[in-house]
Amino acid sequence: MAQIFSRSADTWLRLGLLVLFVGLTGGLLVALALDRSDYRTGRNWVVEQPLPFSHAHHVGELKIDCRYCHSSVESSAMASLPPTETCMTCHSQIWKNADLLEPLRKSLRESQPLHWQRVVELPDYVYFHHGVHVNAGVGCSECHGAVDRMQLMFKAEPLSMGQCLACHRDPAPHLRPAGQVTRLQWHTDQDRRALGEQLMKDRRIDPRGLSDCGICHR
Amino acid sequence: MRPEPLLHDTGHFLPRDLSDQQVSRQVFGPLQQFPRRVAWRWLFGIAITLLLMYLASATVLLANGVGMWGNNQPVHWGYGILNYIWWLGIGHAGTFISALLLLIERPWRHTLNRLAELMTLMAVICAALYPILHLGRPWLFYWILPYPNEMGLWPQFKSPTAWDMFAILSYLTVSLLFLLVGAIPDFATARDRAQGALRQTLYGLMALGWRGSQQHWALWRSTTRVLAMLAIPLVFAVSSGYSFLLTMGPQSGWHSTLFPPYFVAGAVFSGFALVALLAIGVRWLLHIEALITLRHLDMLGRLLLATGWLTAYGYLMDLFMPFYSGDTHEIEVLLTRLSGPHAWSFWLAIVCNVGVLQALWWRSVRQRPGVLAAVALAVLVGMWAERFMLVIPPQTRDFLVSTWGGYTPTIWDWTLFIGSFGVFLLPYSLFLRYVPMVSAFEVKQALHQERGDD
Numbered sequence: 001m002a003q004i005f006s007r008s009a010d011t012w013l014r015l016g017l018l019v020l021f022v023g024l025t026g027g028l029l030v031a032l033a034l035d036r037s038d039y040r041t042g043r044n045w046v047v048e049q050p051l052p053f054s055h056a057h058h059v060g061e062l063k064i065d066c067r068y069c070h071s072s073v074e075s076s077a078m079a080s081l082p083p084t085e086t087c088m089t090c091h092s093q094i095w096k097n098a099d100l101l102e103p104l105r106k107s108l109r110e111s112q113p114l115h116w117q118r119v120v121e122l123p124d125y126v127y128f129h130h131g132v133h134v135n136a137g138v139g140c141s142e143c144h145g146a147v148d149r150m151q152l153m154f155k156a157e158p159l160s161m162g163q164c165l166a167c168h169r170d171p172a173p174h175l176r177p178a179g180q181v182t183r184l185q186w187h188t189d190q191d192r193r194a195l196g197e198q199l200m201k202d203r204r205i206d207p208r209g210l211s212d213c214g215i216c217h218r
Numbered sequence: 219m220r221p222e223p224l225l226h227d228t229g230h231f232l233p234r235d236l237s238d239q240q241v242s243r244q245v246f247g248p249l250q251q252f253p254r255r256v257a258w259r260w261l262f263g264i265a266i267t268l269l270l271m272y273l274a275s276a277t278v279l280l281a282n283g284v285g286m287w288g289n290n291q292p293v294h295w296g297y298g299i300l301n302y303i304w305w306l307g308i309g310h311a312g313t314f315i316s317a318l319l320l321l322i323e324r325p326w327r328h329t330l331n332r333l334a335e336l337m338t339l340m341a342v343i344c345a346a347l348y349p350i351l352h353l354g355r356p357w358l359f360y361w362i363l364p365y366p367n368e369m370g371l372w373p374q375f376k377s378p379t380a381w382d383m384f385a386i387l388s389y390l391t392v393s394l395l396f397l398l399v400g401a402i403p404d405f406a407t408a409r410d411r412a413q414g415a416l417r418q419t420l421y422g423l424m425a426l427g428w429r430g431s432q433q434h435w436a437l438w439r440s441t442t443r444v445l446a447m448l449a450i451p452l453v454f455a456v457s458s459g460y461s462f463l464l465t466m467g468p469q470s471g472w473h474s475t476l477f478p479p480y481f482v483a484g485a486v487f488s489g490f491a492l493v494a495l496l497a498i499g500v501r502w503l504l505h506i507e508a509l510i511t512l513r514h515l516d517m518l519g520r521l522l523l524a525t526g527w528l529t530a531y532g533y534l535m536d537l538f539m540p541f542y543s544g545d546t547h548e549i550e551v552l553l554t555r556l557s558g559p560h561a562w563s564f565w566l567a568i569v570c571n572v573g574v575l576q577a578l579w580w581r582s583v584r585q586r587p588g589v590l591a592a593v594a595l596a597v598l599v600g601m602w603a604e605r606f607m608l609v610i611p612p613q614t615r616d617f618l619v620s621t622w623g624g625y626t627p628t629i630w631d632w633t634l635f636i637g638s639f640g641v642f643l644l645p646y647s648l649f650l651r652y653v654p655m656v657s658a659f660e661v662k663q664a665l666h667q668e669r670g671d672d
Contacts, residue, residue, distance in 0.1 A: 004409070004418045010427055028365075036368060162370030 041158035050114045051103045052152060059184065060148035066140055066182040077129045081116050084108050119153050120144070127218045137175040137199055141184045142167070148184045168210040172196030175205075225585075230325040230664040231513035238662050244506045245404070245658040246411050252651060253505040261503075262647045268640025275634040276351060284354045286630045293613040293625040295467075298352035300609045301635050303460055304488065304602050305345035306386070307481070310453045311489020312338025313393060316400065317446035317453075325664035326517060328657045329509050332404075333500050334493045335397040336649050340642045341492070342393060346386045347641065349379065351634070378463035385456045392452055396445045402428050402438060404654040454478075457485040464608070471551035471612035474539045480532035487525035487571070488601035494518040494594040496646075498587045500655055509656050512585045519584030522597065526575040529604075533568065547617060555611045559624060563607040570600025 038044050058064050067073055069082035084107045091101055107114050120143075122128050134140075141147065143163075145156020157163060167174050175196040180186045188195065200207070209215065226233050252258055279286050289296030312334035319327035350356045362373050362383040373380040406428035409421035428434060458478030465473055474480070497518060501510035540548035555564045574596040577583045584590055610625050649655070 004415075004422045005427075013423075032366060158368070160368040160370075162368045165370040 036158070038158075041155075041160065043155050043158045046152045046154045047117045047119050049117055049153065051100060055147045055150045055153060057151075066147075066184075073130045074134050075131050077127075077131065079130045084114060120155055120159060122159070126216050128216065134181055136171075136203065136205055137178060137181060138167070138171075139174075139176045139181050139183070139186065141186075142174050146184055164216065165211055168207075168215070171205065171207055171210070172200060175199045225513040225516070226511065228668050230328065230661065230668060231511050231517070232329070232509065232661070232665065234665075234668060236508070236665055238665075241509070241656075241658050241661050241665070242407065242411075244504075244509055245654050245656045245661075246408055248504045248506075248650070249408055249411075249652065249654065250413065254503050257503060258647065258650065261643065261650075265640050265643035265647050268637050269644045270637075270640070271633050272637025272640050275630055275637050276347075278630055279351060279634065280356065284352065286628060288625060288627040288631050292616050292621050292623045293610060295609055295613060296625060297627055297631040297635055298348050299463070300602075300605045301638065302345050302348035302352075302382075303463075303609070304605045305341050305348070305638070306389075306460060307457060307485030307601070307605075308489045308492050308598075309338040309341035309345065309389070309393070310457055310482075310485040311493050312336075312341070313396075313449045313453050314486050314489065315493065316396060317449040320442070320446050321450070325667070326514060328660035328664055329511075329514060330493065330497060330518075331660075332397075332401065332653070332657050333496050333655050335393065335400065336646060336653065336655075337489075337492060337496055338393050339390075339397055340645055341489075342386060342390050344638045344641050346390065347638070349382045349386075353379075376466075378460075378466050381459055381463065385459045389452050389456050392445060392449050396442070396449055398424070399438070399441050399445060400657065401654065402426060403430065403659045404657060406430065407658060408654055453486070454482055457482045469551070469612040469616070470545070470547045471540070471555070472608075474536060476532060476535045476539070480529070480536070483525055483528035483532060484601060484604060487522065487529045488598060490518060490522045490525055491594040491597035491601070494522060495591055495598070498591045498594075500650065502587075503650060504655060506656065509661065512587075515587060515590055516581065516584045519578045519590055519593075522594065523575060523578040526571060526578075526597070530572045533572065547615075551612050551615050554615045555607055558611055558614070560607065560611045560614070563603045563610070566603035567600050567607055570596040571604060574600070 034040060059066070069086055070079040071082070071086075073079040084104060087104055088108060091104060095101055096105075103114060106112075143157055143159060147153075147156075150156075173192040173196050176183075176186060177195075177199065199205075225231070228234055247253075284298075287296055287298065289298065315327055315334040316331040316338075320331070350359050353359055362380055364373055373383075402425055405421050406425035409418055409425050412418045412421050458481060461477035461481035465477060494515065497510050497515065501507050537552065540552040555561070574593055577589070577593055582589075583593065614623055614625060616622060
């Protein structure tokens with residue numbers, strides 16, 4: 001009887017199985033890596049804005065506090081974007097003829113707000129309250145990074161669910177004393193965990209249940 | 219007790235002088251020349267129709283969501299769970315026959331194990347599709363798997379959904395391996411007898427280069443034994459596992475400590491019923507009455523009777539326990555099972571699984587294929603009614619009277635369930651044409667051992 005398979009058939013079969021195995025595991029790894037890439041999460045990608053507002057200049061050099069513009073951050077779910085009038089508190093006096101600021105003046109003239117583009121957007125099924133976090137002592141830079149060094153605004157963190165949960169499961173090392181929350185370059189020589197645990201005790205923060213589904217998915 | 223003359227008084231239940239050639243002709247003949255072509259075409263046509271029905275129902279379900287089904291407040295577990303349990307239970311008998319009877323060396327199993335293993339495979343697949351469709355968003359089914367994810371989450375290991383996934387996946391893997399490894403020598407024979415290059419190549423691939431050397435046989439023997447030892451605990455683990463699905467629920471009537479063995483017995487019972495039905499069908503379709511003899515059917519009837527009584531003990535205990543506990547709500551739920559709106563399911567289960575089953579005490583019933591098939595069919599219906607009785611009525615009677623409600627399956631529940639027989643039958647009808655349905659080499663070995671010529 002003639003041979004059905006060639007002499008190398010067995011090698012090819014084994015090679016095929018190996019390629020299949022490597023392909024499947026490799027494909028999974030590639031998919032997981034792509035899932036975490038900045039391209040997918042939007043991390044470090046500058047978002048185009050109606051005018052090129054520089055946080056590095058206003059926060060880093062001029063030392064304007066976050067809350068001067070994002071005024072409802074301590075009391076509301078949204079940090080809020082400043083109305084044109086807030087910009088005009090300064091820009092009606094300085095750089096009032098700069099070409100760069102023409103969209104701002106137009107906004108005031110026509111009583112039309114500037115269409116700032118969202119940089120950080122959580123899905124609608126996530127409930128996030130800025131006020132709660134700020135009052136608990138979570139620094140702005142924990143999620144938003146070194147905003148005072150960003151010429152143009154971008155997301156500094158992927159802000160995935162894993163990040164939310166990492167902090168909710170173990171909040172202590174992420175907490176700061178009151179008054180230091182908006183200090184983007186704040187630094188302490190104290191042990192963050194010990195400090196955080198003390199702060200939690202003082203503010204009566206109970207971490208039990210913080211990682212329950214219903215905390216964020218209401 | 220002397221068997222009747224037509225029945226062979228041998229360990230393998232076959233005529234003592236059955237030759238190797240006769241066995242080979244009966245097993246491998248149908249792969250080339252199928253005996254009952256017209257009947258097979260009918261079977262295949264029905265299978266395709268049912269499968270299309272299944273696909274249509276699944277499409278409607280995916281397009282519109284689980285709301286197409288009848289489950290709602292307060293009955294969250296409707297046909298999705300009940301049919302899952304029914305199908306998965308059926309699968310267990312295949313493993314029981316092929317693995318347990320292999321290890322305790324019952325030579326008569328060799329004519330039944332292949333068709334039972336194929337049944338197991340397809341039944342497990344029919345069952346596995348149910349939880350996936352039930353998820354609501356089936357395309358996210360991989361969320362049940364433990365994989366590194368950016369959500370920082372593991373699957374909920376306390377959830378029955380995760381258990382389903384582990385149970386089915388391990389059971390499917392072991393069943394498939396057992397089937398494929400166990401059939402290697404037969405695929406090799408099919409390869410050697412095949413005409414046409416395509417068949418030779420495909421059977422050759424399945425045979426994985428089997429030459430029948432001593433080394434091959436030694437490896438094969440240890441592999442199948444190891445797989446059998448893996449498979450047997452799985453039967454008990456998986457079916458006790460899905461009895462715990464119910465135990466995790468807050469409903470009364472689901473917390474008897476008897477549940478795991480009760481479910482194992484019920485699973486193997488319903489499985490034997492389908493094995494008996496398939497054995498009767500396969501022996502007629504392939505014209506292999508000489509290989510699957512009346513003695514085999516007789517033995518299946520006995521196994522059916524024995525496991526049926528184990529299940530009946532479960533019913534008896536289920537009737538006793540609520541009164542023994544004295545818990546008023548447990549008693550309320552039991553009375554709902556007995557006389558509530560779904561009481562038909564309880565009594566149908568009793569009539570079929572306890573009543574009709576007793577016909578099997580008579581040898582003349584066990585040895586008449588038509589009658590045995592009728593009893594097996596009754597058992598399948600009865601076991602389905604039992605799953606209904608176990609799953610549905612307790613949910614209609616919650617702890618608060620204000621949340622009491624009813625349950626009516628919709629047309630889509632029915633079409634999906636009836637269609638799932640197409641998922642089972644279509645591959646099975648193809649197996650009939652292309653897979654050696656009897657483990658020919660093991661039968662030959664048993665014949666030689668019985669004759670004492672090595």
